[in-house]
Amino acid sequence: MELFSYCIGLIGAKRERPTEDLLSELIAARFDDGSALSDAELSSFAAVLLIAGHDTVTNLLANALHDLLAHPEQLAALRRDPSLVGAAVEEALRFRGSAMTTVNRVATEDIEAGGVTIRKGELVRFLLNAANRDTEVRADPHSFDIGRATAQHVAFGMGPHFCLGQRLARQEATIALTEILQRFSTLELAVPADEVRWLPSDAIRGPVELPLRYAR
Numbered sequence: 001m002e003l004f005s006y007c008i009g010l011i012g013a014k015r016e017r018p019t020e021d022l023l024s025e026l027i028a029a030r031f032d033d034g035s036a037l038s039d040a041e042l043s044s045f046a047a048v049l050l051i052a053g054h055d056t057v058t059n060l061l062a063n064a065l066h067d068l069l070a071h072p073e074q075l076a077a078l079r080r081d082p083s084l085v086g087a088a089v090e091e092a093l094r095f096r097g098s099a100m101t102t103v104n105r106v107a108t109e110d111i112e113a114g115g116v117t118i119r120k121g122e123l124v125r126f127l128l129n130a131a132n133r134d135t136e137v138r139a140d141p142h143s144f145d146i147g148r149a150t151a152q153h154v155a156f157g158m159g160p161h162f163c164l165g166q167r168l169a170r171q172e173a174t175i176a177l178t179e180i181l182q183r184f185s186t187l188e189l190a191v192p193a194d195e196v197r198w199l200p201s202d203a204i205r206g207p208v209e210l211p212l213r214y215a216r
Ligand code: HEM
Pocket: 048, 049, 052, 053, 054, 056, 057, 060, 097, 098, 099, 102, 103, 104, 128, 155, 156, 157, 158, 159, 160, 161, 162, 163, 164, 165, 166, 168, 169
């Protein structure tokens, strides 16, 4: 609620004094019939963008660092050939995506899936991280390998609601990983990898904290 009222305040301020940004553009935007988005729609859009864009990327970065540091041979390969960073981001998304269960759908008719009948109107939550480790899709889904031929995954969902921010997220993760590895010549986990505690969330996958040791 605090976030929504913050957004409403922000929208009011930008309505009076537009700035060069997405919110001001959305406030000024008009439908074909001349109508505009309401304050409720604008604030909900702003809050979703903030939450969807922040928690996900932050945790993806932590997950990527965790998995690279827990697999030193993969980290060494990336340090040897920094052009692998894009592949490392894709493998990080596949191996431990940060949005675990963001995709919710309602069945529009009775369907059979995996021997279960899902009735029309029932809610289905997709476990994206489980799908990304499907043994029917690849033989070794539980190994973290930035050199795999195809790291095809569904970490950004699928269909008409496919993540709006996936290009931004990929770019943020690529830039951050590149900078971190360049800036710190040594980087290691300060606790054993299996002692890292994970967020008690069924939506976001990421560590509670990621203790690191490094030298510049
Ligand atoms: C690693 C980062 C990210 C992950 C793993 C992620 C994942 C997802 C997933 C799984 C969905 C649901 C897709 C579906 O229902 O089929 C989604 C939707 C969405 N994401 Fe992301 N996301 C990330 C970053 C971002 C960023 C940076 C933004 C914006 C700044 C963003 C904005 C959105 C929005 C607005 C939607 C709703 C799209 C719709 O319903 O049409 N996401 N994201």
